[in-house]
Amino acid sequence: MTDNKDGIQYLAYVLDKLHQRIAEISQSIAEGQKEIDGMHEYYWENYTEMDQYGYENFDNQQALFHQISANEQQLHLKSRFRKMLDSPFFGRVDFIFEGEDEPESFYVGIGNFAEKAGGVPLVYDWRAPVCGLFYDYDKGPAFYEAPLGRIQGEILSKWQYKIRRGKMVYQFESDIKVDDEILMAELGSNGSVALKNIVSTIQKEQNAIIRNTKDRIMVIQGAAGSGKTSIALHRIAYLLYHDRQNLKSSNILVLSPNGVFSDYISHILPELGEENIKEMSFDLFAYRQLQDTAADCEDRYDQIERSLNHPKAVTFYQEKQSEGFLNQLERFITELEDELMDFRDIRYKGYTKTEAEIIDLFYFKFMDIPLLARMDAVCDYFIDEVETLRDRDLPDEERELIREDFYSLYETRDLYVLYSRFLESSGYPALTRVPLEKRKLLYEDVYPVLYLKYRLWGQQENSTIKHLVVDEMQDYSRMQYLILKNMFSCRMTILGDKAQTMEEKQQDVFTFLPGIFGRDIRRIQMNKSYRNTVEIAAYANKLAGISDMELLQRHGKPVQEQQFEDIQAAVKEILDYIKLGEDEFETAAVIFRTEKEADLGAALLKEMLEETGFDTKNRFNYLHRNSSRFKKGITVTTFYLAKGLEFDQVFVIFPEKDQSALAKQGRYIAATRALHELYMYSVLTVSGKHFDF
């Protein structure tokens, strides 16, 4: 045994045991593989002689599956232990259980590790109940919730360790919370192309969200850089660990803003020893759902670009997502019940369903079925009657003919036509009358049409998803939440920041979410920012008029503001400040207002960088709406695509003359992407050449 109160000795001990365990697992995997090969061989040699009922074959297959799954589990374990060789633990709590004399030491790491399977852990998974002590308390009385109830006691000391490549970098006893030197060191480090795991420095208020299993719907309003996305992902890891029986990674869905963001967060769960989860953009989902209504739908980005480029052009975006519009749509749906129908008798080979009978079925017997799906029920009822009377089933072709007859009682079943009619009747321009393949919906119409679709056709609830995470909650309208509520009746973690709304007006979803989800909602506010230096956060807060943010005392270079004639001059200036050499920064971003400006800026910057010999092939990235990767080096993009990401240095280039509310939000979103250095440039004109994709 070793002295488990001495971090360095304990490290050596744990590393030794890890090596031993990895060697044992490797051997067991090799033996398992031999078994699998043997089973295959046996099968091929004997399958012609196996019993005629297939019992032996079935037994063999079961044994084979069992062995393959055992091997997969071993491989998974081996990969986790190998990861732990780099840094087996990062914390320790010495805790005296109530009624005992001697403290016990609990080492905290990214996973459980015991000398033997099922043995007492040498290191505890950060998600284990006892590890709550590490995140929630300082020295003194403390407790944690174990499966059998609350465990009381006292923390005698708490330690923090930084171990890299199996070597102790530093260790110290911490009297204060984890909010200390290690946190500062972590925050002071450079940004990378993936969101980092924060297990070693999770803060108390963040821990409370991560470990909350009580509240069905959590809504987290958090300032820029307060760790919302990090927390959401750590929370998923925590829930997967705690409810292994019922919750699998395939039961969780994240609604994320775009592909690059998905890539950016995709490393965390595997890093925490969990499988990755499904991600989807709501827009993409909506477009797929509307494929049989319109061949194409406009992007949200087109909507933003239009608002920026043609601020005076008439747009109904806000109006069409509003509660008033939705109420109008609801009234229209009620009127359709009557107006859409053109009842008459339906006849089939001597059998008749009279108009009166159809009306009775339609408005009474099947009244709970959504309008456009209801006639199927009436039709099935009739077919059933005919089949009973004739005492035989009707062929499929005949059934289809009858069905067509029943469908003809609707004046139209085309959603596009119905929605257009609604627009006209409510005083909006109608949609252009074109065949399906030429139809393109404006972004402002996408969700109203989807809403109409669900109200008229019904919406299937998704029962495989047991937990839904909605990131960037401020970018979803009330209507979108109504749709989500009908799609998912599961638990939800909804997070975002009203100050980062991508519209002229900030949206506080909390004004309408309780009305949609009821009182089950737990609201949490996080005002502490971890990403930016004090200088950057203070500057950004001023831009957005925020005064209640708590700043972590990490200082850096003052924000530099400058004005230039045009984009070319601004981009030229950047060359003098970008620090992407060795021992310097890892990531820098040049963030523009619109696609056109980013396009131009990217072309200019690339050319100028090439002249200096910069490796643009590998370290220059123009991030546009179809990109799916975020790379190290310099990224050029727009503010709306930079959302959720972070960079060591950020250069923001916006036209001076655009002081619209949306451009202001854009400046705030762009500025809060900076970890260490921020340069705010304004340009008087935009001119020059374009980027060649």
Ligand SMILES: Nc1ncnc2c1ncn2[C@@H]1O[C@H](COP(=O)(O)OP(=O)(O)OP(=O)(O)O)[C@@H](O)[C@H]1O
């Ligand atoms: N407890 C913590 N320990 C170390 N780093 C942290 C902690 N909490 C947050 N961070 C860091 O702060 C930065 C911001 O985190 P994150 O991106 O999760 O915030 P956010 O609230 O989603 O931001 P935004 O809304 O601005 O996109 C990240 O670099 C993250 O690693």
